[in-house]
Amino acid sequence: MLKQILLGFLNYKPMTGYELKTRMDESTAHFWHAYHSQIYTTLRKLEDDGLLSSEMLEEDGSPTKRLYTLTDKGRKDLLAWLGHSLTELPDVKEDLLVRFFFSARRDKEQVLDELRAQRQLHQQKLDYYMGLEAEQLLGELPPELERDGRFWQRTLEFGRRYESMYLAWLEETIQMLQSE
Amino acid sequence: MLKQILLGFLNYKPMTGYELKTRMDESTAHFWHAYHSQIYTTLRKLEDDGLLSSEMLEEDGSPTKRLYTLTDKGRKDLLAWLGHSLTELPDVKEDLLVRFFFSARRDKEQVLDELRAQRQLHQQKLDYYMGLEAEQLLGELPPELERDGRFWQRTLEFGRRYESMYLAWLEETIQMLQSE
């Protein structure tokens, strides 16, 4: 999936690995996170496969960068991937639920502490998403990216709802345990 | 994480790989899915590490089974894992959002078709979760598993909310695109 994300970003314009990493961190990381180590190795692999080309940039006053550009083959590959719709539901992975599922025999206060800590983290993330939305509305996008911007905004809206849903579940679960 | 799930189940009673797979499919698979190939290899590894022991069962009228039992070391390992609360938020991975993020330039009807197909799948999953709940309420658990049952029910409730949230987001996103 990282492959498609990298091709997707490079479809807008050529970028370095570092720039792709920072872009991901402020947008797609909310639904697909990657470490820089994986990004750099995947970029190399995509270049080996002919989906990207790269050139070294040596500007004075900044470290040497490798700029990646989408090739025709890469663009075709991206479009082919987008052309084949998802026909199944991807598997959900929720670490906390695994822990909670086996927590009936744990010390109740310890479980409550864990749930409260998660509540705080989810609240922080929701606050962060709320902040991001305001920012994005203020910083207007160039006209050719307006439609893209609405799609991006929609993924952010998903994040907000996910965090709200999670918070409500945690809140009620904490209540349930407290009043046992 | 599969490791902890297997230890968690075996903390209730000894089971075979096949039984663990079927148990997972009707409970934890909703938030952590695993293929039988991974289950069998992980069980072997846990036995190598001394967290499980196994014995062959040869009953007439059924294939040979390998019954796994949690060892003291395994139980200690499970309790240690449960004892260390989650202090971070696990990364979310949402395939559809990756696709949607890069879909502003795709054919609108194709995107709508994909969203509608996902809507149907999520509706099916929600219906399935609703059915499961009814079942679980009918089939009463033995008294010593009552508290466990409430915890399990709570993870099912999470699944219901997740699917409801997803459906609402899809519905509104479809509306948004249609009225563009």
Add this chain to the structure above:
DNA sequence: TTACTCATGTAATACGTTACATGATTGT
């Protein structure tokens, strides 16, 4: 001079998926 951001990479390991492979029993 110390810490932070920019910038890139490799190596080892762990985890997860798909495909291949087999064989018995049960129900229609």
Add this chain to the structure above:
DNA sequence: ACAATCATGTAACGTATTACATGAGTAA
């Protein structure tokens, strides 16, 4: 006879994480 379910495994591959490693420029 055929399909479904029970039951277990291996091999190859793909993906993701953690740790190790380096070095320049910038701001306090």
